[in-house]
Amino acid sequence: MFDFRALRVPIVQAPMAGGPSTPELAAAVSNAGALGFLAAGYRSAADLDEQIHRARLLTGEAFGVNLFVPQPSAATEEALAAYVAALAPRAARYGVETGSPHPDDDAWAEKLDVLLALRPAVASFTFGSPDAETIGRLADADVLAVVTVTSLAEAQIALANGAPVLVVQGPLAGGHRGTFDPAAPPPRDDLDTLFGRIRHYTDAPLVVAGGLTTPASVAHVLARGAVAAQAGTAFLLAREAGTHPVQRAALVDPQFTETAVTHAFSGRPARGLANEFMRRHDPVAPLGYPEVNQLTTPLRAAATAAGDPHGTNVWAGAGFRSIRSGSAAEIVRHLAKEIV
Ligand SMILES: Cc1cc2nc3c(=O)[nH]c(=O)nc-3n(C[C@H](O)[C@H](O)[C@H](O)COP(=O)(O)O)c2cc1C
Structure with a gap:
């Protein structure tokens, strides 16, 4: 089973559905010693299957796949x-x-079948927690399940379902908030406070995400005990990312x-x-x-x-003004610069 502690570089390239996540990006990040991710959201199961195969042609390293958990509307x-x-x-x-x-439901059952058949090293989930049976089936298939949480209450639900690792997503994160309840009031805790609350409750490995676009912010969450720092926005301008040209231009346009x-x-x-x-x-x-x-x-x-x-x-986290363009490997190296 995959172990985050074995990463050469404790950085995760966040899954980014809607274009930015590509097999090329995931593979380049994993080849650079960090953990790349494919984003299954909005894709068909057949498409996901193809993306996993393509990523495997590009890297022999571990990478993850992210699914949206269906929720009542x-x-x-x-x-x-x-x-x-x-x-x-x-x-x-x-x-x-x-x-x-x-x-x-974003082809939930069909995509789970793809995960169980192709067995990527890691499967992460957002918008809810898979039930205990699903997490157990993934574990039996040697797939490490990781659940995104935005509050202590969500962490408690995911852990009760057997989630072995959590992504703690803070309020400055780009893209969709992973909250299990979209109608929940906006989070009161900043990332540090949220991390502290969840750390106090569990010894499970915690990946931390949200606004990590500088080497100092990555080093900070690792020094506090995160097993890895997950960054999305920081990779939006990567050469290998599928970020649309209109979005690339907006991210560096001083009017925003x-x-x-x-x-x-x-x-x-x-x-x-x-x-x-x-x-x-x-x-x-x-x-x-x-x-x-x-x-x-x-x-x-x-x-x-x-x-x-x-x-x-144009999804982006609050730290978008400090992101850089370049290859994914260069971005990984940059973000890792201050890790001690
Ligand atoms: C363009 C974009 C798309 C995203 N899509 C997903 C997704 O498909 N699944 C997911 O779990 N998180 C998604 N996220 C959220 C990331 O997993 C992560 O929480 C976020 O990028 C962290 O904040 P940062 O962007 O400030 O680094 C997305 C974020 C961005 C910026």
Whole structure:
């Protein structure tokens, strides 16, 4: 079974669904001695299967695969209809229709079958905890299960289900907050406090994530006892990442000075560059994943095609201003510079 303590470089490249995570990125990170990740979210099971095979052609090292845990949606028909009306002028501007909401569990069972068949070293989960039976099946297949948590209560649930390792995700993290309950109030604890609370409760190895974009921030969480530092935003400009050119450009565009958390794009809280879509729609957007995500998909695609970073999500953590471009190996080496 994979052991984080055996990593040559105790850094994890966070899974980043929606484009940035590629087999090339995961393999390059793992080849550099850290742990690369594929992101299964939004992909079909067949696609995931292919990505794992491709990564294996590129590296003999361990890498991880991340899945979204299906959750009941908070969406109501009335709230979705009101949001469609609010989005109508934007849709008209792009000459597209809003998407049609429909139930979608992100092919959970099929993707689990892919994991059990292909046995990547690590499987991480976000938006919830797999049940004890699933974690047990993964362990039997020699796959280390890792569950993302954003509070002590979530850590307690994951540990009770048998999760051997947790990712403690702090509030400055880019992309979706891993919270089990999208309607939960925003976290009060900063990353250090959250880590301290969970560390006090369990001896399980803790991977720490959220806002780690500098060598000093990586060294800090490791010095506090994290088994590895997980960074996502820091890899968005990596050569091997699949980050869309519109998003790459926005990440270095001086007009974007801050990030904010919004559920306006997907119906779940997520952190990204504060842009016009967020400012306009966050106050009226309902919670409801995946329906809100489905509603906004054609609008975001049209904005991206038009090269407009104000009409789509540019997920990024609060530390985005200190990220660098270069090869994934260079980024790993940079982030590891102050580890003692
Ligand atoms: C573009 C992007 C996509 C993400 N997609 C996922 C994902 O598919 N699964 C997941 O567990 N976390 C995802 N995350 C969150 C990361 O796992 C991690 O918590 C976060 O990147 C850490 O904060 P940082 O971005 O400040 O390093 C994503 C983050 C970003 C920036």
